[in-house]
């Protein structure tokens with residue numbers, strides 16, 4: 001039996017920040033695999049009885065989590081994750097479509113470091129859904145310091161949110177190699193073109209890439225050491241081992257698996273994705289300096 005309340009599923013950095021933000025206006029429950037000392041923490045069964053769910057678990061874990069835990073009972077779902085499943089190359093909206101009807105689901109995108117949201121600093125986010133009604137239901141839950149926009153371009157928002165993580169790794173490498181601000185700006189600009197081209201193949205709108213979900217989130221993530229993906233890039237440029245980088249990070253960096261997913265999709269569909277492919281090769285052991293040479297070739 002579902003009741004009228006809201007629950008966040010996943011109490012990592014983003015889940016906790018969204019829980020904090022939405023709790024400004026109403027009571028919001030939160031749950032996670034391991035019990036945490038957070039106000040209104042509940043078990044998963046209680047959370048799943050809520051009408052409104054915000055799911056903030058890493059992209060690569062979603063399919064198995066849904067299979068093992070989720071029973072659709074009329075809930076409205078907001079997906080907070082950003083990534084593409086590497087094992088299948090499927091977008092999150094495709095994975096969720098086996099579990100939740102399209103009119104019941106939306107995807108959050110836009111520039112939003114959890115740390116800043118948790119401090120109540122202002123930002124603007126997009127709720128992407130086939131259903132404007134769903135946007136109108138979730139939007140009032142957001143606090144005054146978050147402005148929400150609606151978009152029906154679910155695939156565009158998904159591609160942008162996932163791709164910018166890969167470009168943030170590339171940008172971190174650029175800084176780690178001390179290539180300068182010109183190089184970094186060139187990389188980010190070409191990255192934006194690249195992710196728009198990739199998105200277009202899957203039916204995304206160009207305008208999505210020029211707005212909050214695309215340029216907005218890319219400029220944020222690819223310019224700051226607050227980004228986990230950017231820090232992965234910095235580590236790679238310093239020839240650190242990926243395993244050590246991830247231990248030091250202690251949190252998810254979605255760009256790693258998403259680079260693999262983009263690489264595979266680009267081969268399958270013959271899409272030109274040079275930066276993402278070089279990031280994928282670097283993650284597989286190629287020297288960042290050799291990648292730079294290859295990217296600069298005429």
Ligand SMILES: NC(=O)C1=CN([C@@H]2O[C@H](COP(=O)(O)OP(=O)(O)OC[C@H]3O[C@@H](n4cnc5c(N)ncnc54)[C@H](O)[C@@H]3O)[C@@H](O)[C@H]2O)C=CC1
Nearest residue numbers: 011012013014015057058061080081082113114251252254
């Ligand atoms: N941290 C941020 O600033 C933002 C993160 N995101 C996205 O939100 C998603 C989650 O990121 P964070 O919360 O920051 O990561 P995190 O590493 O801080 O936390 C991940 C959470 O997922 C849980 N989890 C992992 N595997 C699970 C499984 N199999 N079943 C159930 N729970 C599982 C972990 O216990 C942890 O609580 C990612 O896709 C990320 O790209 C999106 C916007 C901002």
Ligand SMILES: O=C(CO)COP(=O)(O)O
Nearest residue numbers: 110111112113227228229
């Ligand atoms: O998506 C994010 C900000 O919008 C967070 O990026 P990172 O996962 O790289 O920290």
